[in-house]
Amino acid sequence: MNRIKKKFDELSLNDSKALITYIVAGDPDLKTTLDLMNCMVEEGADIIEIGIPFSDPMAEGVSIQRGHERALSNKISIKDALNLTSQFRKFNETTPIVFMGYMNTFESMGVKQFCKEAANKGVDGILIVDMPPEESTEFSKEAKSNGIDVIRLIAPTTDLSRAKEICDLSSGYIYYISVKGITGSNDLDSEDVKQKVELLSNQTDLPIAIGFGIKDSNSALSVKELADGIVAGSVFVDLIGEGGDTVAKISKKTKELSLAIK
């Protein structure tokens, strides 16, 4: 069974929620990314999203933009992220890895080649921000034939009939964007999210994760009852940007979020 489904099944047996954490591959360097992935798992992260650095990350706020820039200053590519995944898999066979990024870097290897290698190296899902269902025919086909989940975004602006179509074309989990805006936005309105996610959960059996605007135990708490998981990214990437003992800082933050939702 695919690692993502297995993870959500386990969590649901324990009546627990998924903590999904995001960092950028190679930010500030590949070795640190590997250390951070391991420490996040240790402190309660259930799924790790690995950002694939891109020169033009249009949907990202300043925090994650800077993360991409730091990684690109080391010339980190999607191939490096694949190698990072095999390193991680040497000691961890269970934590799902999702690659999150932009179409142009994913296509640079060729769609078929990427999906094949990603499956071999232990990637479980892909989330391509600028790939709405209309533009994903080739990726959907290749990902499916290699057993990789295609995780899709649903936004506050998405109407119900489109949301249903997106759910039908998704696998793994649904990523609900909790605010209109870019990553790292501040104004998460949990009442609004609640209404939308309730409607959404009637459309699909897939787990729903909520992302954008979750940065501490309070924001995590405010959405934990609404969904099957929460995604936190900018808060980690900011801590990496601060420098210092990154592993200690990220461990502490992961623990804070994990305690809030478990």
Added chain:
Amino acid sequence: MSEEYLPDNKGRFGIYGGRYVAETLVPALDELSEKYKLIKNDKDFLEEFRNDLSHYVGRPSPLYFAKRWTEFLGGAKIYLKREDLNHTGAHKINNTVGQILLAKHMGKKRIIAETGAGQHGVASATVAARHGLECVVYMGEEDINRQSLNVFRMKLLGADVVAVNSGTRTLKDAMNEAMRDWVTNVDDTYYIIGSVAGPHPYPEIVRDFNAVVGEEVIEQSKDQIGKNPDVLIACVGGGSNALGLFYPFIKSKEVKLIGVEAGGLGLSTGKHAAPLNDGKEGVLHGMRTYLMQDDAGQILETHSVSAGLDYPGVGPEHSWLKDTGRAEYVVADDEEALDAFKELTKIEGIMPALETAHGLAYVKKLAPTMKPDKTIVVNVSGRGDKDINTVASIEGIEL
């Protein structure tokens, strides 16, 4: 399918175009497509648009026979399509006059735009002022430095100019930032994209609003030349002035279409902005098109003396015109453009924008190889006032 009907209903020109955006924007683009479909054939809307083009922009712009330049180059007759004489000094106003009407019909209260050379920013700020709408223009820091005149113009017009200091600090980064604004303020904000680029339906909308250029040339050629011109030439950054000129002629196969990209320091140096000549297919800013990129899919820094051509992508319809062979794309480098800038100024008393000068540089090469009974129409997409500081500083002169 006839070329006239492209893009298809998914916004594609062959494999190019489309809509590669985050989900938050898909409904907004759907809404825009729907609204535009209704409005583009609406009699009242078209009348309002045409009225604004005549009385506010000052159309039609002349098709001017450059007699002295023709004699100087000794070959084909050269006609200049004088978009530099439009209100605000470039073709960019055609599109903003149309899009602001669309924005008003959609009930939007706030306008955002990206700009490179500042011409589109000025054109957006201008129509926003006229309609009393709030306007925010995103501009790369590097471009703010080299186009300070246009920055001041935008401020006088009441626009808020936001400096973008991410990435290469030029047009592409300004576009990223405008997209980020749009995704955040999508309910009340209309994004006026300034070129035939971006996600569907923008390439179509911007082309249609600029097509007045080519439509006028068809009529003016009938009167002044007695037939269609043999060759059309225009500079290509994103490609809106070129497509405005080319589009009404696409079906007239006897007319040769030539787009001129920015060769920067020369194609072989890699320091240029010529994706159709030296790039490959990829996805950026919501569209599939030719891009300047490395093997890992990262977008490369571009170089051009003209801020308006300093862009690593190109409108998807140009990519399609290139692949089908209907249009040809060549390059002119910085030096050739500067030469042409000076030559037209001295010989015709017309000071072109540095963007335009790239098209003129190719006229200089092509005209002498053609017979005197042949004609070239080149789009003088903008005037050069904004570039005087740049040209002076290249010459080592401090103004």
